[in-house]
Amino acid sequence: MVANDIKRTQRRRMTRKLYYLTQDYLKEKITKGCPQGSCCGPGLWNIQFDSLLKLQYTKHTKAVAFADDLLIMVRAESVGATENIANVQLNKITKWARDNKLRFDEGKSEVMLLTRRKRKEQKEIAVYLNNKAIPQVNSLKYLGIVFHYKLIFKEHIKNMAEKCTKLIFSLSKSAKLTLGLDHKSIKTTYVGGILPLLVNGAPVWINAMGKESYKSKLIRVQRLINIKMAKAYRKMSHEALCILTGMTPIEIKIEEAAQLYYATKGNIKGKTHLERDTGVRKWQHPVDAIIRVLKEEEEKNPIQIFTDGSRSERGVGSGVATYRSGESINKIQCRLNKKCTNNQAEQFTILSALEHIEKIKRTDKRVTIHTDSQTKLDKLQNSNTHTYIVEEIRKKITEMKESEWKITFCWVKAHAGIMGNELADTLAKRAATNKNLPESYS
Numbered sequence: 001m002v003a004n005d006i007k008r009t010q011r012r013r014m015t016r017k018l019y020y021l022t023q024d025y026l027k028e029k030i031t032k033g034c035p036q037g038s039c040c041g042p043g044l045w046n047i048q049f050d051s052l053l054k055l056q057y058t059k060h061t062k063a064v065a066f067a068d069d070l071l072i073m074v075r076a077e078s079v080g081a082t083e084n085i086a087n088v089q090l091n092k093i094t095k096w097a098r099d100n101k102l103r104f105d106e107g108k109s110e111v112m113l114l115t116r117r118k119r120k121e122q123k124e125i126a127v128y129l130n131n132k133a134i135p136q137v138n139s140l141k142y143l144g145i146v147f148h149y150k151l152i153f154k155e156h157i158k159n160m161a162e163k164c165t166k167l168i169f170s171l172s173k174s175a176k177l178t179l180g181l182d183h184k185s186i187k188t189t190y191v192g193g194i195l196p197l198l199v200n201g202a203p204v205w206i207n208a209m210g211k212e213s214y215k216s217k218l219i220r221v222q223r224l225i226n227i228k229m230a231k232a233y234r235k236m237s238h239e240a241l242c243i244l245t246g247m248t249p250i251e252i253k254i255e256e257a258a259q260l261y262y263a264t265k266g267n268i269k270g271k272t273h274l275e276r277d278t279g280v281r282k283w284q285h286p287v288d289a290i291i292r293v294l295k296e297e298e299e300k301n302p303i304q305i306f307t308d309g310s311r312s313e314r315g316v317g318s319g320v321a322t323y324r325s326g327e328s329i330n331k332i333q334c335r336l337n338k339k340c341t342n343n344q345a346e347q348f349t350i351l352s353a354l355e356h357i358e359k360i361k362r363t364d365k366r367v368t369i370h371t372d373s374q375t376k377l378d379k380l381q382n383s384n385t386h387t388y389i390v391e392e393i394r395k396k397i398t399e400m401k402e403s404e405w406k407i408t409f410c411w412v413k414a415h416a417g418i419m420g421n422e423l424a425d426t427l428a429k430r431a432a433t434n435k436n437l438p439e440s441y442s
Helices: 002-014 041-053 079-099 154-171 183-199 202-210 212-230 238-245 250-264 342-357 374-381 388-402 419-433
Strands: 019-021 026-028 061-066 069-074 139-142 145-148 303-312 315-324 327-336 366-371 406-411 439-441
Touching: 041 061, 041 079, 069 079, 145 154, 154 183, 154 202, 154 212, 183 212, 183 250, 202 212, 202 250, 212 238, 212 250, 303 342, 303 419, 315 342, 315 419, 327 342, 327 419, 342 366, 342 374, 342 388, 342 419, 342 439, 374 388, 374 406, 388 406
Parallel strands: 303 366, 327 439, 366 406
Antiparallel strands: 019 026, 061 069, 139 145, 303 315, 315 327
């Protein structure tokens, strides 16, 4: 029954046409609109909506779009100035919509005045869209986060806790003490369905966790699901339940989500950032980014390079050992910033090795780079990975290919008695603790 309905729907979509009669013949024509679920619809909408974001707004205005939602933020010294600027900008948006045969629904629009001023002043603001007043509210929900006009997130946390509590109680019929869902099933439900709701937008409202009353609401939610997961009594403490179920306390998960955002996308002074993706314009073409990786070396190339990285409490380092015809010809040690990851150290060894062998003047330009890190090779082959070091490696390989270098990567087993790999490991550990070495990468 369901399969037949799906087939009929697909057939109806494929044959969706518009016919109209003229004086002489039947004509088929569609000039506007497209079936729901089309492949090109979102892309065409982005192209059209992009022109709205590029309108000549004032320096006090910022436009943010998500799908078909538009958020206009206006900042000024007084309520009156804010009102005037907002109406001017909305007039531009209304004109743009009229020119593009669109219409923004004023009934679904809301306006909110954000201020923390304690002195008495006008709090009403009159903003118009399509010559109709937009209703003013004290709180509004945007992208799943409830914003209050005083920028306090009590209502958001309360709303989020109630929503998650209802989801947990709906599991009660299935997650009983004797029968029903097991520990793994409830854990999967929590990690996949409830936890994302609890940490949604954490960087925005993380400061609200400083109040115990707010924190207790979220702890209560996690405690409810932990009781179901552990099949425990209600008198058991939150900390004990987290230990039994192996779940990280929710207050730590929220802080983790916020810190991860600050590290990867935020711009917080005094914080060391994780490595970000490079801009799209700096990506190598997929054809040029192809890297040859072998599990076992097919032929013995004249230049053999072994790379390794090391990270410990004492520091982060990388080591490169170069062999030519079986003889060691060069050793490279690099010290990285102590907050760099082990993966960054492993990747930096390859970049250092490529920069070194590029200077070797040889007629036979065949090189094999050995590494005991499968993660490093996977990142180099993954077309979705565009971190700085990975893109620099791809760029360097592309340049060397133009100079007729033939570079092959090969995985070797760690600590298996391979002389070159053991030497690279020793060099990396020495570099990590050698404070006399200059910092090569941060």
